[in-house]
Amino acid sequence: MSQPTAATKIVIIGAGASGIACATKLLEYGFQNVLLLEAESRLGGRIHTIPFGENVIDLGAQWCHGERDNIVYDLVKRHDEELLESTGPVYENYQCVRSNREIVPEHIANRLKTIVGDSLISRQLELRNCSGSLGSYLTNKFFDVLRQPENRDIDEVIAREFFDNYQKFENSVEASDTLDQVSGQGYLEFWECEGDILLNWKDKGYKELLKLMMRSGEMKSEFGILEQRLILNRRVEKIHWNRNDKRVELELNNGEKCLADHVIITVSLGVLKEQHLRLFEPKLPKDKQRSIDGLAFGTVNKIFVEFPRAFWPEDWTGFTLLWRDEDLKDIKGTSRAWLEDVFGFYRVSYQPNVLAGWIINANGRHMESLERDEILDGCMYLFRRFLSWSIPDPVNFRTSAWFTNENFRGSYSYRSMETEQLGTGARELAQPLSVVVTSPREREDLQQSRCDKPLVCFAGEASSEHYYSTVHGAVEAGWREANRLADFYGLPIKTIPKSQL
Numbered sequence: 001m002s003q004p005t006a007a008t009k010i011v012i013i014g015a016g017a018s019g020i021a022c023a024t025k026l027l028e029y030g031f032q033n034v035l036l037l038e039a040e041s042r043l044g045g046r047i048h049t050i051p052f053g054e055n056v057i058d059l060g061a062q063w064c065h066g067e068r069d070n071i072v073y074d075l076v077k078r079h080d081e082e083l084l085e086s087t088g089p090v091y092e093n094y095q096c097v098r099s100n101r102e103i104v105p106e107h108i109a110n111r112l113k114t115i116v117g118d119s120l121i122s123r124q125l126e127l128r129n130c131s132g133s134l135g136s137y138l139t140n141k142f143f144d145v146l147r148q149p150e151n152r153d154i155d156e157v158i159a160r161e162f163f164d165n166y167q168k169f170e171n172s173v174e175a176s177d178t179l180d181q182v183s184g185q186g187y188l189e190f191w192e193c194e195g196d197i198l199l200n201w202k203d204k205g206y207k208e209l210l211k212l213m214m215r216s217g218e219m220k221s222e223f224g225i226l227e228q229r230l231i232l233n234r235r236v237e238k239i240h241w242n243r244n245d246k247r248v249e250l251e252l253n254n255g256e257k258c259l260a261d262h263v264i265i266t267v268s269l270g271v272l273k274e275q276h277l278r279l280f281e282p283k284l285p286k287d288k289q290r291s292i293d294g295l296a297f298g299t300v301n302k303i304f305v306e307f308p309r310a311f312w313p314e315d316w317t318g319f320t321l322l323w324r325d326e327d328l329k330d331i332k333g334t335s336r337a338w339l340e341d342v343f344g345f346y347r348v349s350y351q352p353n354v355l356a357g358w359i360i361n362a363n364g365r366h367m368e369s370l371e372r373d374e375i376l377d378g379c380m381y382l383f384r385r386f387l388s389w390s391i392p393d394p395v396n397f398r399t400s401a402w403f404t405n406e407n408f409r410g411s412y413s414y415r416s417m418e419t420e421q422l423g424t425g426a427r428e429l430a431q432p433l434s435v436v437v438t439s440p441r442e443r444e445d446l447q448q449s450r451c452d453k454p455l456v457c458f459a460g461e462a463s464s465e466h467y468y469s470t471v472h473g474a475v476e477a478g479w480r481e482a483n484r485l486a487d488f489y490g491l492p493i494k495t496i497p498k499s500q501l
């Protein structure tokens with residue numbers, strides 16, 4: 001009789017946080033025949049740390065969001081207390097700058113920030129009974145509070161400009177195009193971990209987490225315990241999941257075929273949305289298709305600009321761009337129209353001369369189609385239009401492009417009005433495609449404790465019920481699927497995170 005942990009062939013598609021978490025957990029369980037296939041020429045997926053300026057930047061995930069019940073935070077604390085550091089109030093103490101170069105007075109900006117900040121707390125309760133979108137809830141809330149007597153002295157025009165900008169910021173958190181797309185109740189499915197929500201990786205970048213999971217440092221090799229188990233530039237083109245064979249056959253981009261006892265899919269929801277009809281043979285069951293269609297996936301991009309020196313005041317942590325209606329006309333309908341959705345620039349830890357800008361929605365996707373010089377020219381237009389100092393020419397420049405890359409097709413997932421209408425969610429996405437193993441011989445051979453064999457499993461951030469859109473959600477989903485296979489083979493389960501209880 002074969003030892004299941006040694007013989008069972010498990011193929012994981014995608015070497016992002018979820019795939020790496022899953023593979024390393026499977027090895028911990030004693031499974032040895034584990035293979036990771038990654039379409040890109042690098043591992044990490046939406047964790048992408050690159051050298052830039054005086055240090056590194058993260059084109060994708062940048063912060064560990066929270067401490068309590070955060071699997072990433074726990075992992076780091078177990079290994080190296082010093083890896084993470086608070087970013088401080090960079091995204092709270094920003095200046096609000098108008099398109100006529102006026103800086104909104106601090107006492108007014110602070111009151112406007114308090115109005116939207118307070119809504120962060122009240123929405124946790126009020127959205128429970130809300131049947132509409134996050135957008136309609138926030139708009140009503142903001143203008144209701146603004147109309148109260150104590151706020152009548154706030155200039156209405158500035159307040160509206162501020163709120164327009166704030167909505168862009170919220171869209172960057174959700175990865176939605178507009179907040180009207182975001183389900184009010186669905187928004188509550190996300191659980192924020194208590195503690196500091198902007199912990200950065202100092203001068204190392206988020207890739208440090210991958211090294212920790214792979215134990216690269218300890219093993220003194222790039223892929224650590226995944227050495228010989230990870231193939232880059234290997235795209236899975238087709239997944240034949242024949243329930244009768246009880247095995248899965250994968251067609252790869254180099255023409256090879258690969259048989260597996262179990263396959264774990266960690267590709268982004270964007271990839272699944274675009275490719276599931278041609279990727280799976282036979283096609284996925286209807287409820288799985290509905291979860292892929294119903295869960296939402298959007299684009300957020302970053303713009304990093306390095307200057308020869310910091311030209312902004314010492315006490316500025318960043319600035320948001322408040323367009324006046326009359327100024328917006330200058331770019332509307334022109335080749336610069338996309339700049340409307342660059343909503344702010346902020347300092348970057350360990351990068352004294354770098355500012356990081358954010359862009360959302362269709363304009364964020366459009367930016368990806370532009371030449372580098374045109375994007376840079378647009379950003380310099382923004383700096384010179386909104387700020388009154390002389391701005392030096394930049395020395396370095398880099399943008400992310402998550403949408404045009406066929407291996408991502410966007411940035412992260414959220415819960416839309418359509419998710420709500422279709423009555424679907426992460427649970428449905430995470431449901432494996434199983435086969436029933438009936439013959440006693442087969443069951444004995446596999447030493448399994450269950451008769452439902454999970455043939456094709458689904459991990460990745462979008463399949464996390466409460467921590468979607470984050471790295472800790474991706475890691476947790478990877479572990480969840482490793483646990484599922486361990487459970488199938490009757491192994492004692494290691495860690496079960498709180499959100500999965």
Ligand SMILES: Cc1cc2nc3c(=O)[nH]c(=O)nc-3n(C[C@H](O)[C@H](O)[C@H](O)COP(=O)(O)OP(=O)(O)OC[C@H]3O[C@@H](n4cnc5c(N)ncnc54)[C@H](O)[C@@H]3O)c2cc1C
Binds near residue numbers: 013044237406
């Ligand atoms: C701009 C941006 C900022 C973010 N900021 C944060 C942050 O600060 N904090 C945070 O917690 N999270 C953040 N996130 C979200 C976080 O990066 C993701 O939730 C997480 O990294 C997703 O990991 P994953 O393994 O689920 O998916 P991915 O990282 O997408 O991994 C899937 C892998 O599958 C590969 N693949 C795709 N198709 C195939 C195929 N056919 N065959 C083989 N391989 C394939 C892809 O190349 C990819 O490497 C951010 C994301 C973006 C884009």
